[in-house]
Amino acid sequence: MSTDTLSSDKTAATSLPIIGRSATRIDGPLKVSGVARYSSDFHFPGMLYAVPVCARIASGTIQWIDTAAAAAMPGVQKIYTRENIGTFYRVPKSSKAQIDERRPPLEDDEVRYYGQYVAMVVADTFEQATAAADKVVATYAGTKAPDVRMKLSPDEKPETDTERGDPDKAFGKAAVTVDHVYTTPPETHNPIELHASVALWDGERFTLYETSQAIMNHRAVMAKMLGVPQENLRVITEYLGSGFGGKLWPWPHALLAAAAARELHRPIKLVVTRQMMFHNVGHRTNTQQRVRLGAGKDGKLVSLQQDFIQHSSRLDDTKEDCGEATGFLYSTPNLRVTSAFARRDIAPNTSMRGPGAVPGLYAVESAMDELAIALKMDPVELRLINEPEIDESKNIPFSSRHLKECLTTGAETFGWSKRNPAVGSMRDKGVILGWGMAACSWIASRADATASVMINADGSVRVASGTQDIGTGTYTMLAQMVSELIGVDMDKVKVVIGDSSLPAGPFSGGSMATASLIPAVAEASREAIEQLLKSASESDAAFAKIDADELAFTDGRVHRKNESADRGRRFEDVLAAARLGHVEGSGKAKGTMNDKHPKYSSHSYGAHFVEVSWEPAIAQLRVRRVVSVIDAGKIINPMTGRNQIEGAVTMGIGMALFEETSYDARNGMAINSNLADYVMVTHADAPDIDVVFLDYPDTKLNEMGARGIGEIGIAGLAAAVTAAVHHATGIRVRDLPVHVEDLLVSKVA
Amino acid sequence: MEPFTYSRASQTRDAIAAAASASTAQQGAEVRFVAGGTTLIDLMKLNVERPQQVVDINHLPLSEVETLADGRLKIGALVRNSDLAHHPVVQRDYAVLSEALLAGASAQLRNMASTGGNLLQRTRCNYFRDADMPCNKREPGSGCSAIKGANRNLAILGTSDHCIATNPSDMNVALAALEAVIVVQGTQGERQVPIDAFFLLPGTTPQHETVLQPGDLITHVLLPAPVKGARSHYLKLRDRASYEFALASAAVVFATDAGKISHVRIALGGVGTKPWRSSDAEKALQGHSPTPENFAAAAAVALRDAQPQSENAFKVDLAQRCLTQALATVANV
Incomplete structure (x- = not known):
């Protein structure tokens, strides 16, 4: 697949047999047999159940909370309100600890969004706590109809996020222009595992079983907010039933559970309900984006402008950075991205798979499709001719960028050359076909990471890091890495993660965990091997009088450098000879994500090609086929990697066609707060998906050249779907999701 | 959820006797039968249903499907979907x-x-399901939140100023087209109610959805003997491909004789406050040729009286397409 200019990338990489192998998940059997314990699966003697009481208004002041009836109910141990919950501290903005809802629960009497916690019942059973929580009556004053309007205008003057040239002037003089507003609705994360906390307090220390995508950050935040030293707080997430970003940073329920555990000296379990998931643990904000493109008649972009507005909560300002990929995606001398907030009486927003770039690319890539039509140019060709040489927003080279190959390979795999661009012109057995495509990009970066690797006398190897597997395959990927680096079979590798008492590992977000762990694990492995060689030199008669630097370690064997590995000794024999239980190496790698002046622009790229079918007789639209070509560096495990892309593509179809949280204008409640009414993709909607990995290692990012793959697959997908919808129906949907009511006016028959 | 007592009925008459003490068999019933529980338990958890007593009827002998001597099909009330x-x-x-x-x-x-149970499936109107919001069906006289709220999924036929809730069942739509008869055992013995008379329009009393009285137990559903030469079809349109209530659906039973439509029964789902039998559309087709034009004209008749709300005007068009297509499918034109 490589061409002459790309082959240097390939040869620079190590071509290791286990890295790049489609290994099945080492945790798979534990999950399908029910042995894997998720956070809410933990039970402890004497455990009590906590159920929060949620505000039924979105804006007002609590006058009083009547707990008398609830307190008298069977099994009720305690009811907490602002009066008796105790003190929670805040997280300083200057700290690295991340939280999207900064106001601690029950801090004051103001209600700022529907569902906000106003009290909490603790009882002997979940059922008793639930029943009593229903009987807690809050009385409010100054209740106002909330502002939950989806149409947005900036609260303050928009900020310029990136700018070059004079985009207004260039747009005004451009031969061909497009100028449209695109909107994306609020979306709610619906991982099948509910958020949960099981909190234990031993009089001095907390142990918290949490549903967290970032246990180290969770520890840092909880320690600050609970007012205890970090050493006295341990966070455990052995398995996560997915998070999609909603479980990145802590949410108020975790504090409530911990506070009750400390005060009552009993283990506390708190499981957030599905309905609460629509208010109390974040969502993807809605966005409204004006995109203006100007091009010459040759299709070369002369101006690109993206002005976006998002809603935010009354107190927080979590940015949905829709312009994340805009500055470097295409070559253009004139560009500006601006951003603005519009505050609403809606709960705080947070990251959702591909935050920023995913709604952002929906708008920019839709505009590119509209520009291609205005130019009467093929949309693939339009992207190809606007390929930049360097990252023009930062004037630095790309570490590894193969977007052009994604486009051409995708077009070839999909059969794009057979496309007739005329609307409604392609048919198959009575249905109309629509073909659309879009390019995509996502961050390739590393977070700080440390790891430990122990080579054990029993022939096993242990790798440990305070990170977590959110269902993406981190357990398996770590086992593959260590298997490769130490030279043992994967079943001899014990992977220990999900515990904040381990060496601090990366969060699982931004598609960074794999890339971040590689250098730390590699260094830890090297250090462990060095110690092994020293031990062999010092204590193993087989290597008497041979310096450690004359020894090598290959495929699990210590041997002389001038001899082959099979003449050496297995490491367990070396350790036995030295009377060592193990040698341990530690690795530490500083992240790149906060580099102010990076030398390279590192991103993943991809291209999606989508086929929809349109049956005008019954106004039925379905996605039939997707080809996604992904440039995400070296793929450690193509099987779990493909699974990530397929899942992301499927979620992208949901974004394009189904997902939308609706808030009632009267009380601010999410009207569709259940799995029947919040429409997501089902198996029956999932199309035939063909995933192609280009597999060019990005060795400037780490030594294995692997980037993350959790998010790239959803970026751009919705734009490819709406482009296909337009091709089939002639209807350009600029407000997601596409509804049947948008398409009923189609003239295509 | 409110506390309730639970009992298991081993004989039909015990179940009827237990339920007869309730003041109503409609919204607010103090006694509820439970079979599959897929609606009742859900609504109890939402505090929409608050029975004091739940009578488990799963052990009654009502799980048979039987062809009667006269050709009718007798379906026990406990036969699983x-x-x-x-x-x-x-x-x-x-x-x-x-x-x-x-x-x-x-x-x-x-x-x-x-x-x-499916015959008695309750509406999915979000405001009926949220015990904090006004809803005339749940709390008579409290007002309808849906008319000025989220009503995309709600009804356009058979609505009133008091309620626009959709009957959500797919099965009921088919039973309406098949002219099913509901067999009810009550304190006064057995009676047979044609399905169209079984369901009530909301009018000013949307809390009353069926003709069931305290103590009434549905024991069977009777289907008329199949019409000779008839074909039938159910078409359901929704946003996603599975696991979603209908935006519009159509059940049709259809036969022709010498090139003319000799038998046609039509019911619509997703659009009515009850399973929506359209006799007018049937009349428009009876004796006529099975052509796409005639089907489209009949579909227009079926939706003639539609009264869309702020978010669901599209259903008028969609339901017509649905019915037209369903008819075209059975007619094979």
Whole structure:
């Protein structure tokens, strides 16, 4: 697949047999047999159940909370309100600890969004706590109809996020222009595992079983907010039933559970309900984006402008950075991205798979499709001719960028050359076909990471890091890495993660965990091997009088450098000879994500090609086929990697066609707060998906050249779907999701 | 959820006696029968249903499907949706029913849900399901939140100023087209109610959804003997491909004789406050040629009286397309 200019990338990489192998998940059997314990699966003697009481208004002041009836109910141990919950501290903005809802629960009497916690019942059973929580009556004053309007205008003057040239002037003089507003609705994360906390307090220390995508950050935040030293707080997430970003940073329920555990000296379990998931643990904000493109008649972009507005909560300002990929995606001398907030009486927003770039690319890539039509140019060709040489927003080279190959390979795999661009012109057995495509990009970066690797006398190897597997395959990927680096079979590798008492590992977000762990694990492995060689030199008669630097370690064997590995000794024999239980190496790698002046622009790229079918007789639209070509560096495990892309593509179809949280204008409640009414993709909607990995290692990012793959697959997908919808129906949907009511006016028959 | 007592009925008369003490068999009933529980338990958890007593009828002998001597099909009220859908006689003679059942819910729910229970499935109106919001069906006189709220999924036929809630069942639509008869055992003995008379329009009393009285137990559903030469079909349109309530659906039973339509029964789902039988559309087709133009004209008749709300005007068009297509499918034109 490589061409002459790309082959240097390939040869620079190590071509290791286990890295790049489609290994099945080492945790798979534990999950399908029910042995894997998720956070809410933990039970402890004497455990009590906590159920929060949620505000039924979105804006007002609590006058009083009547707990008398609830307190008298069977099994009720305690009811907490602002009066008796105790003190929670805040997280300083200057700290690295991340939280999207900064106001601690029950801090004051103001209600700022529907569902906000106003009290909490603790009882002997979940059922008793639930029943009593229903009987807690809050009385409010100054209740106002909330502002939950989806149409947005900036609260303050928009900020310029990136700018070059004079985009207004260039747009005004451009031969061909497009100028449209695109909107994306609020979306709610619906991982099948509910958020949960099981909190234990031993009089001095907390142990918290949490549903967290970032246990180290969770520890840092909880320690600050609970007012205890970090050493006295341990966070455990052995398995996560997915998070999609909603479980990145802590949410108020975790504090409530911990506070009750400390005060009552009993283990506390708190499981957030599905309905609460629509208010109390974040969502993807809605966005409204004006995109203006100007091009010459040759299709070369002369101006690109993206002005976006998002809603935010009354107190927080979590940015949905829709312009994340805009500055470097295409070559253009004139560009500006601006951003603005519009505050609403809606709960705080947070990251959702591909935050920023995913709604952002929906708008920019839709505009590119509209520009291609205005130019009467093929949309693939339009992207190809606007390929930049360097990252023009930062004037630095790309570490590894193969977007052009994604486009051409995708077009070839999909059969794009057979496309007739005329609307409604392609048919198959009575249905109309629509073909659309879009390019995509996502961050390739590393977070700080440390790891430990122990080579054990029993022939096993242990790798440990305070990170977590959110269902993406981190357990398996770590086992593959260590298997490769130490030279043992994967079943001899014990992977220990999900515990904040381990060496601090990366969060699982931004598609960074794999890339971040590689250098730390590699260094830890090297250090462990060095110690092994020293031990062999010092204590193993087989290597008497041979310096450690004359020894090598290959495929699990210590041997002389001038001899082959099979003449050496297995490491367990070396350790036995030295009377060592193990040698341990530690690795530490500083992240790149906060580099102010990076030398390279590192991103993943991809291209999606989508086929929809349109049956005008019954106004039925379905996605039939997707080809996604992904440039995400070296793929450690193509099987779990493909699974990530397929899942992301499927979620992208949901974004394009189904997902939308609706808030009632009267009380601010999410009207569709259940799995029947919040429409997501089902198996029956999932199309035939063909995933192609280009597999060019990005060795400037780490030594294995692997980037993350959790998010790239959803970026751009919705734009490819709406482009296909337009091709089939002639209807350009600029407000997601596409509804049947948008398409009923189609003239295509 | 409110505390309640639970008992298991081993004989039909015990179940009836237990329920007869309630003041109503409609919204607010103090006694509820539970079969599959797929609606009742859900609504109890939401505090929408607050029975003081739940009578488990799963052990009553009502799980048989039986062809009667006169050709009718007698379906026990406890026959599970999945069993009914896969019953060979149903698949052969009442395809519309099998298709409707399989278009509903998920496999897991269909394995639990019963025939009698599905007849009494409650609306999915979000405001009916939220005990904090006004709802005339749940709390008579409190007002309708849906008319000025989220009503995309709600009804356009048979509505009133008091309620626009949709009957959500797929099975009921097929039963309406099949002219099913509901067999009810009550304190006064057995009676048979044609399905169209079984369901009530909301009018000023949307809390009353059926003719059931305290103590009434649905024991069976009777289907008329299959019409000779008839074909039937259920078409359901929704946003996603599975596990979603209908935006619009159509059940049709259809036969021709010498090139003219000799028998046609039409019911619509997703658009009515009850399973929506359209006799006018049937009359428009009876004796006429089975052409796409005639089907479209009949569909227009079926939706003639539609009264859309702020978010669901599209259903008028969509339901017509649905019915036209369903008719075209059975007529094979």
